[in-house]
Amino acid sequence: MSGTAARVLTAIVLIPLVVSLVLWGPTWLVAVVVAGIILLALHEFFALGAKMNMPGYPLFTMFCALGLVMNMAWLPMAWLLARIWSLEVNALFLSIVARLAGSTGLILFYFLLGIAVLTLNSRRAIAAALPDGAVSAAGMLFVAWPLSTLVELHARMPKLLLFALVLVWAGDTAAFFAGRAMGKHLLAPVISPKKTWEGAIANVLGSLLAGFVFSKWIDITLAHCLSVAVLVSVAGQMGDLFESAWKRGAGVKDSGSILPGHGGILDRIDALLLAAPVVWWYFYMLR
16 A cells, blocks of 8 residues: 555544544543543654654653643633532632642643753763753653643634644645645755645645635634634644654654554644644633
8 A cells, every 4th residue: 555545544544533532522531532642742752862862751751741631621621610610619619720720830840840850860971861851841842732732622612623633634635735746846855855835835725725614613703713724834834844853853754653654643743733732822812
């Protein structure tokens, strides 16, 4: 089976499963799935770092990443319960939630403290231990935290999470086929020799089309849908290039081989690494 055929077949199998989970699955199940994806993605991320002699601290980073996912799942559900319960309990719950609102910051604070302790007590030479701490921080901030925002998007509105995913899928699909058919001008030849400007433009147009179609179904104005579509397309392509640069530094073509035709988990969700926080930030600012 060719790489393109395997890629299409994998998408045909996975996309209905993902859509079903997003639309009809409870937030706790989405959180479990997202946690599993984060752990697999971090495993690949640290494996690439090890190839560059920067193994990092994967177990500690994964532990803190799970804390981020739990926090993203808990806070929106707590707000929902606070709205449903009586005013007396509501006031108490709002107070608790307000205190927990800094949990993400606290988790990151504990993570930094832990990395400092691990780095200073490392048996590796200081010249090697410092990059280990840096690659762990990169894994937390570039992989774990961005993907954890998917959970809050679902807790707020399942359609909002699906909106983010469809924008990325539409952009990636348009870029893939347009790049193969018309791509001539290289976008970033040093980082990713197959990326072209034609594909990048098609990515934006594909996302815009998805945003237009989605505006008919989701309770968001057309202007906001199109604005988010452009931001997601640009951010997603930046995430793709960043992951490509990480692989090139490690001297590998794919981050893994778990998905036929797509490579590893990181290869499949690289655009979401920056696209998901964009959607989260955009609608967070609007609320």
